[in-house]
Amino acid sequence: QEKAHKEIISVIRPNRLLIIADKDSLPYVFSLVTEVMRWNSAVPLGVPHVLSQDDVYEGWDLPKNTLVMPNIWHMFHDPEVYDDPMSFIPERYNGDDLEMRKITDLAFGFGRRACPGFYFAEGTLYAIVLTVLTCCEVLPELDDEGKSFIPNVIYTPGGIR
Numbered sequence: 495q496e497k498a499h500k501e502i503i504s505v506i507r508p509n510r511l512l513i514i515a516d517k518d519s520l521p522y523v524f525s526l527v528t529e530v531m532r533w534n535s536a537v538p539l540g541v542p543h544v545l546s547q548d549d550v551y552e553g554w555d556l557p558k559n560t561l562v563m564p565n566i567w568h569m570f571h572d573p574e575v576y577d578d579p580m581s582f583i584p585e586r587y588n589g590d591d592l593e594m595r596k597i598t599d600l601a602f603g604f605g606r607r608a609c610p611g612f613y614f615a616e617g618t619l620y621a622i623v624l625t626v627l628t629c630c631e632v633l634p635e636l637d638d639e640g641k642s643f644i645p646n647v648i649y650t651p652g653g654i655r
C-alpha cells in the first residue's frame with residue numbers, strides 16, 4: 495500500500511486536475527491489481543461450456559455435448575509458471591505490461607464467449623483502487639478487544655446469481 499501510494503503521489507502534480515493513469519506511469523499500482531486477479535481470481539473455474547461438436551484436446555477424445563470448465567485457478571497457481579503462487583507478490587510482473595496481460599487475458603475467459611465486460615470491469619477496478627489508495631489508508635480489521643488482525647481470505651461456494 496505504501497509503495498503504491500508513493501507511486502501515485504509521484505505522478506500527481508499540484509494544480510493538475512488530471513493524472514494519466516496507465517501502466518507506464520503507475521506500474522506498481524497496475525501490478526497490484528493484476529496480482530489480485532491472479533491470486534484469488536473472481537471466476538476461478540470460468541463459465542462452463544458445452545461442446546457443439548466432437549473435439550480432441552491433448553489426446554483426449556471429447557464428444558459433442560461434453561461439459562468443459564477451464565481451470566483458471568490452476569493456470570494462475572501453477573508453480574511451474576508462478577514462483578510461490580499462493581503468495582501475493584505484485585513485484586512478480588516487474589511492471590511489465592506483457593506479463594500482466596497474461597493474467598487479464600485469462601481472468602476474463604477466452605475465445606468468442608470471453609467476458610464482454612472486460613474493459614468496463616478492468617477500468618472500474620483500476621479507478622477504484624487508484625482513488626482509494628490516493629485518498630485513504632487501508633488498515634487491518636479490529637477484533638472485539640480492539641486488536642488489529644488481517645481477516646482470512648476465503649471463497650464462498652455457489653455461482654453467480
Ligand code: HEM
Nearest residue numbers: 536537540541601602603604607608609610611612614615
Ligand atoms: C473483475 C470483473 C469480471 C471478471 C473477472 C469477469 C470474468 C468473466 C468470465 C471468466 C466469463 C466467462 C467467459 C467464458 O465463457 O470463457 C465472463 C462472462 C461474461 N461476463 Fe464477465 N467478468 C467481470 C465483470 C463483468 C462485467 C462488469 C460485466 C457486465 C457489465 C460482465 C459481463 C459478462 C457477460 C454478459 C458474460 C457472458 C458472455 C457470454 O457468454 O457470451 N462481466 N466474465
